Amino acid sequence: MLTISQLAAHAGVTVRAVRHYHKIGLLPEPERDHSGYRAYDAGAVVRLIRIHTLADAGVPLARVQELLDAAPDDFTDGVEEIDKQLRTEIRRLQDTRKRLARLAAGEHLALPQSVVDYLDRLREIGMREQYIELERDAWIMIAAQVPHLIDDVIVQKHQALEHPDMVKLYGIVNEALDWSEDSPRIVEIVDLLESLMVAAVHAGATGGYGLDDDLVRLMDSAMLEAAPGAERILALLEERGWKGWTRIEHVPLDRL
Amino acid sequence: MLTISQLAAHAGVTVRAVRHYHKIGLLPEPERDHSGYRAYDAGAVVRLIRIHTLADAGVPLARVQELLDAAPDDFTDGVEEIDKQLRTEIRRLQDTRKRLARLAAGEHLALPQSVVDYLDRLREIGMREQYIELERDAWIMIAAQVPHLIDDVIVQKHQALEHPDMVKLYGIVNEALDWSEDSPRIVEIVDLLESLMVAAVHAGATGGYGLDDDLVRLMDSAMLEAAPGAERILALLEERGWKGWTRIEHVPLDRL
DNA sequence: CTGCAGGGTTGACCCAGCGTCAAGGTCAAG
DNA sequence: CTTGACCTTGACGCTGGGTCAACCCTGCAG
Incomplete structure (x- = not known):
């Protein structure tokens, strides 16, 4: 049995993140030991690593759940949609950079x-x-x-x-x-x-x-x-x- | 004298945003009229437009204040730093896209x-x-x-x-x-x-x-x-x- | 005079993804 | 017995406001 910090270490995440995943229902709450500490088994490590892998790859936590249980086709679809959102966000930031550049170049604070x-x-x-x-x-x-x-x-x-x-x-x-x-x-x-x-x-x-x-x-x-x-x-x-x-x-x- | 919604309309922002700027101290609170409504003068319109211009160009609200009062050189420096942060963020998102692509390609959920x-x-x-x-x-x-x-x-x-x-x-x-x-x-x-x-x-x-x-x-x-x-x-x-x-x-x- | 619509006011919760206290209980070791 | 490390829950902070909620103010029509 593992404590929360051991679990977190095995998966490469912070203790705080683990508790967060509990709160939003991504990772089921394990049994507590006699002193109230959460006691994890090895299965939790695997679930947590899978969550972390997806989250780290840019999948919003809200969508991690569905992707974890998704069939390969749905998985691909979901990933594609997330990628689309990432592209949109990148374009938005690039637009922002352009506006900022114009600002610095000479349109002094809102003036042409x-x-x-x-x-x-x-x-x-x-x-x-x-x-x-x-x-x-x-x-x-x-x-x-x-x-x-x-x-x-x-x-x-x-x-x-x-x-x-x-x-x-x-x-x-x-x-x-x-x-x-x-x-x-x-x-x-x-x-x-x-x-x-x-x-x-x-x-x-x-x-x-x-x-x-x-x-x-x-x-x-x-x-x-x-x-x-x-x-x-x-x-x-x-x-x-x-x-x-x-x-x-x-x-x-x-x-x- | 202008009401808050007139002010907001003149500057092209929402009423909610104006109040937000008051709360974080970007825009000084004006006098209230006899009924408690905020009463703005034309100077407020100008300040608000300048704030909006910077914010819209991607300057974080927390840094708008300093840029508004900055001398041209400091202004350029500040803008450059913000641009650097934008570039960093864009690169981060692009990395994320790459990881996501690898995930979809075949490294099935954390496995090489x-x-x-x-x-x-x-x-x-x-x-x-x-x-x-x-x-x-x-x-x-x-x-x-x-x-x-x-x-x-x-x-x-x-x-x-x-x-x-x-x-x-x-x-x-x-x-x-x-x-x-x-x-x-x-x-x-x-x-x-x-x-x-x-x-x-x-x-x-x-x-x-x-x-x-x-x-x-x-x-x-x-x-x-x-x-x-x-x-x-x-x-x-x-x-x-x-x-x-x-x-x-x-x-x-x-x-x- | 009264009712109603369309302003305004403050206050508070909501989004993501945790970081970071705060205040206290538990455990193993010296 | 004390210390220090680790655990617990709870709550605020960050970004930039959106979106109610509940209530006040004003002007106009009946």
Whole structure:
């Protein structure tokens, strides 16, 4: 008669594993001796080795039972299915590796290359990291929800930067990050914005880049959270008949 | 302000996942509104998207935190290490597939081909399945513990079968499976065994095939469990100065 | 006002395959 | 008698949440 550790040693498994196999019903519980120790016979060694062999070969414990009693044909079928699952899992991990590689390569944390390039351009025209981060966060949200639109939007942004007033606006915003909420210079921003909007409307722009209402609201609120003077800018714009930020719309003054 | 399900939708994860991230400290718990609902701001959306992006790329949640705050260099290092772990895991699964394939191919449940061949030879000389199973179980134990010895032992077994008395012995054992414990014919087995042993000792055999004491005891007890008349055979052998079964030793009668 | 649907909340169990305490009983040896 | 090794049961931990359960909150229709 063998103790549990002798049994485990003979089969090359741990004591803990043997008890686990008892619990899940793979290996029948043997009689206990007078002190409550499990007492195994040689047959248990053989059963345990067979279990271990299958488990070690990648058969899930839940399927070991059926394979142990299976006829050769069923055995082959079962093994084939398990192999299929292994292949699936391997492919999944390989996909994961690819995504990870892309992450490391340059799509810096959820952003496609076009956005990274655009942020670099903002750096080139002198925007501070503090602003870049705000902008980056906005792009992260867009990339997550409408990745198919993002390259179009980026193109429009690049085009907008061709306009000198837009570059000027960015310059002021760059400074405005330090302004207090009631700075008188906020009006400068509003003036510039309005002139850009008027020009855009003249040119037939629809604005909003095709983003849906939900996302637009989200981005607007992100802006409000991030910038101290944002609320005042929106209020001033509204007085002049413009509404929104991510997607600015012209509202007739008589409707206010 | 967003509810948890709005937040989850914006980031493309489930509500349950968001709560999980709270629990493990990946995403800070936001303020609650007057009714106890979590109220999220747009910043939370960004954090959540970044978490999701990393997790989705195969970064373990436990390491997401450090990567989110990591400097680019540390980030690259971390990603590389995770990739290494992924490669290791893939290799492990591929090894598993190989073992599984060998299992299906023919190494029938823990037995090398040489043993399968030997069992086939036993079938050819007329041994019944009932005996083959006993023998197979013994080989499973040997294969599990001293796989490097098994081919040597098999060679010796094949050689032993060249001796006509051995074949005769197997024939009797084949019938003996049905004998009751007190059958008078058990003596025939003992006679044959003794003559074979004497011949073997003359030929200079050492016996036991190099198996260690532990394994020998185990196999002896397996035999005792499996065969009804086994104990009597061992007793009769012992009267004549032989001890053991798996490894039979000559003991001078005066030492009994 | 009330009922109902469709949100939200926390809590707890579930998957695999054991590893790893914890707290205590048993055994053989010095 | 003590020590140390081994046994017992029970329960938590890990991964990444899925899936109830039971109950609260909100808004809308009748």
